[in-house]
Amino acid sequence: HAEQQRVIDTLMQQYIPGEVVLFSWTAWLTEFMEEQRSDHAREVQPQHSMTATWPADQIVHGPPMVDRKSTFVAHLAAIHSAEDRDRVVSTLLMDRKIARATHNISAYRVPRDVLVAIAASIMLILRAYAIDCDDDGETAAGGRLLHLLQIVDAQNVVVVVSRWYGGIQLGPDRFKHINNVARQLLDAHGYIKDAGGKPSASKRSKNNK
Numbered sequence: 707h708a709e710q711q712r713v714i715d716t717l718m719q720q721y722i723p724g725e726v727v728l729f730s731w732t733a734w735l736t737e738f739m740e741e742q743r744s745d746h747a748r749e750v751q752p753q754h755s756m757t758a759t760w761p762a763d764q765i766v767h768g769p770p771m772v773d774r775k776s777t778f779v780a781h782l783a784a785i786h787s788a789e790d791r792d793r794v795v796s797t798l799l800m801d802r803k804i805a806r807a808t809h810n811i812s813a814y815r816v817p818r819d820v821l822v823a824i825a826a827s828i829m830l831i832l833r834a835y836a837i838d839c840d841d842d843g844e845t846a847a848g849g850r851l852l853h854l855l856q857i858v859d860a861q862n863v864v865v866v867v868s869r870w871y872g873g874i875q876l877g878p879d880r881f882k883h884i885n886n887v888a889r890q891l892l893d894a895h896g897y898i899k900d901a902g903g904k905p906s907a908s909k910r911s912k913n914n915k
Contacts, residue, residue, distance in 0.1 A: 764783055771883055774874040776869060778868070779868045779887065794864050804868050807868035808869055810866055811844050854885050
């Protein structure tokens with residue numbers, strides 16, 4: 707309740723009758739949510755018990771994509787928190803083949819609605835997102851994967867792309883392959899919507915076969 711009151715007090719301090727404050731509120735709430743996520747991450751200690759795992763049958767895997775002996779495979783799972791993301795990754799790494807991948811790049815995006823009282827009988831719901839990514843040694847790959855989730859507006863999902871290096875450098879093509887296998891798997895499982903909010907045409911065509 708103390709944190710809730712802090713949010714309300716701060717937003718009311720920024721509220722000026724007759725002026726648009728939505729953008730300043732959104733900016734502050736985004737920083738607040740990131741602060742909360744970082745604080746929670748520091749408090750949560752790594753777990754090694756079975757409770758830290760995720761049901762393997764709730765993780766889906768895409769087909770391998772091979773270029774110049776490097777192999778890329780995407781994995782995804784529906785999640786609702788950063789803790790879920792950690793459990794999914796832990797479960798994937800229990801697979802020896804995935805654990806031996808040169809890189810396991812990941813990104814997740816989970817919406818969080820913040821309820822704010824702006825007057826005695828007026829409540830405002832603002833949407834923020836818990837997001838994060840991990841390059842796992844493939845510099846900038848995690849950020850690009852997260853950007854993909856943002857531009858397609860994929861929500862409540864974590865995507866992991868495993869890359870097994872084949873000994874031949876791919877240059878910028880590696881980033882294209884990472885995002886392509888991720889995008890294809892997101893599309894195949896309905897995370898990419900068309901303008902009407904329905905699964906994309908490729909998903910519908912698969913369902914109609």
